[in-house]
Amino acid sequence: MDFQTFRFIAIAAILYGAFHFAYHKVPDEVLSTKIYPNVIGHFAANTINTLTPDRNVTVKDHAIISKAAKLNIVRGCDGSGVWFMLTAAIVGFGASVRHTIVGFVLGTLTVYLINQVRIVGLFYVIEYNRAWFPPIHTYYAPTLIIFLIAGFFLAWTRWCSKDEIATDSKEA
Amino acid sequence: MNNKAIGLLAAKGLVIWLALSLAGFFAGDKLINTLLPFYETVTESASNGYIANIKIVEDDVVFYATALTAQPITPERSLPAGSTIQSSISVLHALVPIVILFTVILTWPANCLKQRLYLLAISIPALLFISATSVPIQLLGQLEIGFQNAALQAGLSRDEPFALTWMLLTEGGGRWLLPALTGLASCALVVKLTKP
Numbered sequence: 001m002d003f004q005t006f007r008f009i010a011i012a013a014i015l016y017g018a019f020h021f022a023y024h025k026v027p028d029e030v031l032s033t034k035i036y037p038n039v040i041g042h043f044a045a046n047t048i049n050t051l052t053p054d055r056n057v058t059v060k061d062h063a064i065i066s067k068a069a070k071l072n073i074v075r076g077c078d079g080s081g082v083w084f085m086l087t088a089a090i091v092g093f094g095a096s097v098r099h100t101i102v103g104f105v106l107g108t109l110t111v112y113l114i115n116q117v118r119i120v121g122l123f124y125v126i127e128y129n130r131a132w133f134p135p136i137h138t139y140y141a142p143t144l145i146i147f148l149i150a151g152f153f154l155a156w157t158r159w160c161s162k163d164e165i166a167t168d169s170k171e172a
Numbered sequence: 173m174n175n176k177a178i179g180l181l182a183a184k185g186l187v188i189w190l191a192l193s194l195a196g197f198f199a200g201d202k203l204i205n206t207l208l209p210f211y212e213t214v215t216e217s218a219s220n221g222y223i224a225n226i227k228i229v230e231d232d233v234v235f236y237a238t239a240l241t242a243q244p245i246t247p248e249r250s251l252p253a254g255s256t257i258q259s260s261i262s263v264l265h266a267l268v269p270i271v272i273l274f275t276v277i278l279t280w281p282a283n284c285l286k287q288r289l290y291l292l293a294i295s296i297p298a299l300l301f302i303s304a305t306s307v308p309i310q311l312l313g314q315l316e317i318g319f320q321n322a323a324l325q326a327g328l329s330r331d332e333p334f335a336l337t338w339m340l341l342t343e344g345g346g347r348w349l350l351p352a353l354t355g356l357a358s359c360a361l362v363v364k365l366t367k368p
Contacts (some may be wrong), residue, residue, distance in 0.1 A: 002360065002364065003358070005356070005360040006357075008299075008368065009353050009357055011264075012349070012353065013349070013353060016345070016346070016349050017341065020340075020345070022345050023344070024201070024340065024344075034249065068186060075344075076344055076345075080344065080345070081344045081345020081346075081348060082345060082346060082348070085345055085348065085349050088349075114343065127194070135197065135264055135265070136263050136264060137268065139193070139196070139197065139264040139265070139268060139271075140193055140197075142268055142348060143189060143193060143271045143272055143275070143348075144189065144193075146272055146352060147186065147189050147275065147349050149184060150185075150276075150352070151182055151185075153180070153279070154182075155178075158178065159180050170273055
């Protein structure tokens, strides 16, 4: 293994650990009564009500509720794990400050949007067939999300490398 | 690598992910069943207080832990030696890091057959590494949650044991990061080893 790969893996792993421990310092109550309803719940409920107005979905703390289904957003269902992974990878890659900031902002938006699609999708899954919820929630969704985020990371690293090659050519 | 090659690589990755996910969903219990003795060995080494008996019961990996010595829960209360308690995680849960690891390794664009064979060979220790750092510690962590809750009910606080800290780390996303980085490290190592 070359030094750059080793450095990337080490920085990403250490940063991930640091983000994780910081996240666990946030009390459950703050997450479930402030962050989840405002950052995730209302947006997801609006999406569901726009797509299917008859559901008349409401948000109560960390729960998205309709007559037929209730989806609780709990610690870890907020996309934090994937966000930490991606951020750690972006910082660990060691691109320029501009590339890192762009990667961080676009990466955050990507993770947020993917997670919102997941939350809305899981709500419909519960409504349609509860038996499908465990495999989709535990198995298919996490691995697919990792794949999509890896795709984003690959695209971002390509953009960084192309930009750096272009800058080097200009300087030469 | 040009845009077309990147697109093909992404499509290949998606097909591999789907194939592995479906294979895991329908036949993953057979792979986990093969790994059970390994899980037991690691669990016993990591806990040094239990005899581990791990089985697949319906869709769950169930850990029957028989205490070798009294396991302290609170200063006044302990789990007596010889008693058996249990914890479990679902088989699908156990398969997640394996699907991620093999998606990375099989998607990696190998240059030649030699590199592909090396990748297959390195996937075995990689599989054992991520298996050792995920399922056994998660099962031990589940036991510890029970002890923590019992201590809390008694109005006492209990130091967080390593198994619980590690379980929380892996459950938060570490069990995705670990196989992704292990896969990447395996591929980088193979590239280095097969460099002409």
